[in-house]
Amino acid sequence: MQNHISRRRFLELAAVSSGAALSAVKAMSQVPLRPLPVPELIDAASGVDAPVRLNLQQSRHDFGTGAASETLGINSSYLGPVVKVKTGQQVPFEVHNRIGEVSTLHWHGLHIPGDVDGGPHQEIEPGGTWRPEVPVAQPAATCWFHSHTHGRTARQTHGGLAGVMHIEDDASLSADLPKTYGVDDFTLVLQDKTFDAQGRMSYQLTGEVIENGFQGDQLVVNGALAPVGQTVPQGLVRLRILNACNARFLTLSLSGSQALNVIASDGGFLGSTFQTGTLEMSPGERYEVLLDMSQLEEAALMVSFSGNEGLGGWLGSILGRNGAQTALVLTRDPDRKGLTAALPDRLAILAPADPLSALRKREFSLNMGDGEELAALAANWGNVCGTAGGMGINGRPMKMDHVNLQMRKGEAEIWRIQADEQRHPFHIHGCSFRILQQDGAPPPGHASGWKDMVSVQEGWSEVLVRFDYPAAETSPFMYHCHILEHEDCGMMGQFTVG
Ligand SMILES: [Cu+2]
Numbered sequence: 484m485q486n487h488i489s490r491r492r493f494l495e496l497a498a499v500s501s502g503a504a505l506s507a508v509k510a511m512s513q514v515p516l517r518p519l520p521v522p523e524l525i526d527a528a529s530g531v532d533a534p535v536r537l538n539l540q541q542s543r544h545d546f547g548t549g550a551a552s553e554t555l556g557i558n559s560s561y562l563g564p565v566v567k568v569k570t571g572q573q574v575p576f577e578v579h580n581r582i583g584e585v586s587t588l589h590w591h592g593l594h595i596p597g598d599v600d601g602g603p604h605q606e607i608e609p610g611g612t613w614r615p616e617v618p619v620a621q622p623a624a625t626c627w628f629h630s631h632t633h634g635r636t637a638r639q640t641h642g643g644l645a646g647v648m649h650i651e652d653d654a655s656l657s658a659d660l661p662k663t664y665g666v667d668d669f670t671l672v673l674q675d676k677t678f679d680a681q682g683r684m685s686y687q688l689t690g691e692v693i694e695n696g697f698q699g700d701q702l703v704v705n706g707a708l709a710p711v712g713q714t715v716p717q718g719l720v721r722l723r724i725l726n727a728c729n730a731r732f733l734t735l736s737l738s739g740s741q742a743l744n745v746i747a748s749d750g751g752f753l754g755s756t757f758q759t760g761t762l763e764m765s766p767g768e769r770y771e772v773l774l775d776m777s778q779l780e781e782a783a784l785m786v787s788f789s790g791n792e793g794l795g796g797w798l799g800s801i802l803g804r805n806g807a808q809t810a811l812v813l814t815r816d817p818d819r820k821g822l823t824a825a826l827p828d829r830l831a832i833l834a835p836a837d838p839l840s841a842l843r844k845r846e847f848s849l850n851m852g853d854g855e856e857l858a859a860l861a862a863n864w865g866n867v868c869g870t871a872g873g874m875g876i877n878g879r880p881m882k883m884d885h886v887n888l889q890m891r892k893g894e895a896e897i898w899r900i901q902a903d904e905q906r907h908p909f910h911i912h913g914c915s916f917r918i919l920q921q922d923g924a925p926p927p928g929h930a931s932g933w934k935d936m937v938s939v940q941e942g943w944s945e946v947l948v949r950f951d952y953p954a955a956e957t958s959p960f961m962y963h964c965h966i967l968e969h970e971d972c973g974m975m976g977q978f979t980v981g
Pocket residue numbers: 906907908964965966969970974
């Protein structure tokens with residue numbers, strides 16, 4: 484039966500001479516596909532009668548290795564639900580902490596006041612409940628939520644405390660785009676993992692792991708070992724992709740040199756569809772892409788690990804583990820008709836970023852491992868660095884009871900950021916920004932819209948940012964490296980908006 488299908492498929496594909504489809508078939512024939520897990524959808528977009536309940540819990544989860552791993556989950560054995568909300572709503576949440584230690588839940592990418600941001604100051608004690616009323620004020624975007632417990636963010640997020648939020652608005656709901664959840668609209672949470680000889684997820688916070696960030700050697704998609712497979716209708720298919728790795732930069736591509744049609748970045752829709760052969764995603768970044776499955780019988784999304792390598796990564800490169808691997812194979816169901824529309828050429832009105840609107844410029848230097856003073860400060864101020872030395876920003880590690888900067892509400896600024904060494908994904912809470920330059924060059928087209936992540940390596944990265952939401956001294960916003968081990972070691976600062 485399998486041979487028969489493969490042969491029929493091969494003949495059909497040979498007839499259309501599609502290189503993309505052929506490589507997808509090749510990818511499929513080499514490894515078995517697990518079904519793509521589709522996270523539970525909590526649809527709050529048309530209003531809720533009761534608070535949206537999110538239970539942070541300890542659990543056990545089989546990623547597909549055949550063994551149960553000790554994990555954390557949100558209403559689930561690993562990771563969390565997709566929560567759909569709509570602009571203009573005020574969404575009540577009840578976050579129950581049942582993981583047996585202190586935790587927090589940060590709404591990454593949301594334009595909200597500091598007191599509901601879920602950063603390190605909004606700790607939820609074990610057994611406790613946090614009840615934020617979250618106002619949704621921004622345009623449609625794919626955001627997420629994850630642990631932000633200072634010193635424990637890396638371990639808790641790696642353990643599974645992360646979920647995705649779809650923000651919709653009238654424009655996104657009426658757009659000619661795929662929007663049937665789990666049918667033609669899929670959410671992909673990409674992560675790297677390491678499994679021990681018994682197939683259990685392992686995570687050890689050594690000095691090397693803190694220095695380079697955690698670098699797993701296995702790709703998982705929504706908590707399942709890649710590659711995963713999914714059948715889709717004949718038409719447009721939308722993938723909302725989150726890099727939820729602690730530290731891995733990922734490079735995405737499609738089999739057969741098909742272009743990725745990028746329609747949205749962290750903060751919402753691009754002005755128009757941007758086509759690119761490869762899409763690099765830093766930890767914390769989101770992109771939405773469209774595939775036209777009326778043109779393809781099968782398509783494979785490929786992912787390669789890139790970014791900070793360290794010794795483990797270097798060995799991986801030598802052994803060939805860092806080559807592109809198949810994350811997801813989409814197979815068209817010829818009997819199901821989907822959305823047959825052209826790729827949209829007009830998605831949102833996106834005025835060019837205007838650097839002249841900035842009232843001031845600030846400079847940030849991301850520091851790591853330079854000298855005993857930083858290490859001593861990092862340790863004294865409660866950061867988790869182990870033997871990795873200290874990390875900080877502008878010579879200072881994170882200090883919970885110290886506000887580094889005070890912003891004025893409604894004012895735009897240019898933030899210039901550079902790094903001593905390594906590449907760092909930089910994130911600012913409570914806003915979206917526009918990238919003026921990244922690593923010393925203009926941003927690629929897919930990163931030229933609204934963002935809340937910018938990569939910083941050689942040369943300056945510059946963003947134009949405006950602070951529109953208040954944050955008091957008791958609930959300041961964070962700016963930090965999104966390599967979660969770096970963040971826990973002190974590469975983070977705090978600001979108020981008033
Ligand atoms: Cu970093």
